[in-house]
Amino acid sequence: MEESDFRKLAESPLTDVLKRAQLEGYVGKGDILNHLKSSALFFECILRQSLTLSNLDIVDIGSGGGLPGLVIALLLEDYPRASITLVEASKKRADFLEDAATYLKLNDRIKVFWGSAATYKKRNQNVTHNLGTARLFAGLPVTLEYLAPILSVSSKLIISAHSLDSIKTDNRFIEACNLLGIQYVSKEELDDHWFWIFQKVQNNDSRFPRDKEAIKLSPLFEANRDCE
Numbered sequence: 760m761e762e763s764d765f766r767k768l769a770e771s772p773l774t775d776v777l778k779r780a781q782l783e784g785y786v787g788k789g790d791i792l793n794h795l796k797s798s799a800l801f802f803e804c805i806l807r808q809s810l811t812l813s814n815l816d817i818v819d820i821g822s823g824g825g826l827p828g829l830v831i832a833l834l835l836e837d838y839p840r841a842s843i844t845l846v847e848a849s850k851k852r853a854d855f856l857e858d859a860a861t862y863l864k865l866n867d868r869i870k871v872f873w874g875s876a877a878t879y880k881k882r883n884q885n886v887t888h889n890l891g892t893a894r895l896f897a898g899l900p901v902t903l904e905y906l907a908p909i910l911s912v913s914s915k916l917i918i919s920a921h922s923l924d925s926i927k928t929d930n931r932f933i934e935a936c937n938l939l940g941i942q943y944v945s946k947e948e949l950d951d952h953w954f955w956i957f958q959k960v961q962n963n964d965s966r967f968p969r970d971k972e973a974i975k976l977s978p979l980f981e982a983n984r985d986c987e
Contacts, residue, residue, distance in 0.1 A: 769795060773825075773833055776859045780824030785852050798827035800949045801892055801917060802834045807947070808915050808956070810890065817843040818888040820876045820905055821896030823852055825859055831892065832865050844870045844888070846879050846909075876905035877968045887911055895919045899926075900935070900978040901971075903957070907939035908967045910959045920946060920953025926982055935979035938964045 819828035822845035853873035860869040940963035944956040
């Protein structure tokens with residue numbers, strides 16, 4: 760992203776939205792500009808995937824205070840047909856996202872779903888999303904199990920980097936990817952931020968995603984947090 764583009768983003772009403780989210784505890788502490796930057800890098804990562812931006816149908820899970828979902832939506836302003844669905848399990852956060860979309864005049868591009876990704880899947884069996892994003896709100900095993908089943912085949916998954924590269928050769932991780940119908944593509948670095956890239960290559964096992972308690976009791980694989 761060009762410096763002028765980021766400056767435009769930093770001077771937009773989104774900054775006020777994120778400050779409000781921070782006051783409510785929906786966004787972590789620290790400089791709002793740093794939060795903006797990390798989310799803008801999600802968009803930069805999207806640009807590197809050779810996707811047709813005008814046809815993007817994105818789903819972002821665990822959207823919280825709007826990172827990276829609101830940032831991505833704003834950066835897609837030149838592509839009116841592109842859309843993003845924000846999936847958030849907290850009613851307060853979901854309401855906040857609805858209000859934020861209205862305040863930013865992005866209602867035509869943003870949909871907010873209150874509920875878990877598992878519930879979203881149950882209510883939307885014929886998924887059409889061709890890109891999924893997440894900030895690893897609950898670790899890589901949970902994030903992949905929630906995100907992969909709500910994407911159509913050939914979709915890309917972009918997730919904040921997590922765990923050591925050695926996980927790629929772990930048999931449980933490989934089997935989990937097979938069950939979820941995904942394939943590891945790459946791990947990319949952008950300005951000291953890392954992102955996992957996966958692709959949905961086939962329909963996933965119909966058991967997934969399971970509910971939160973089932974995943975907690977029996978995760979598909981183990982992954983220790985390394986970086987984000």
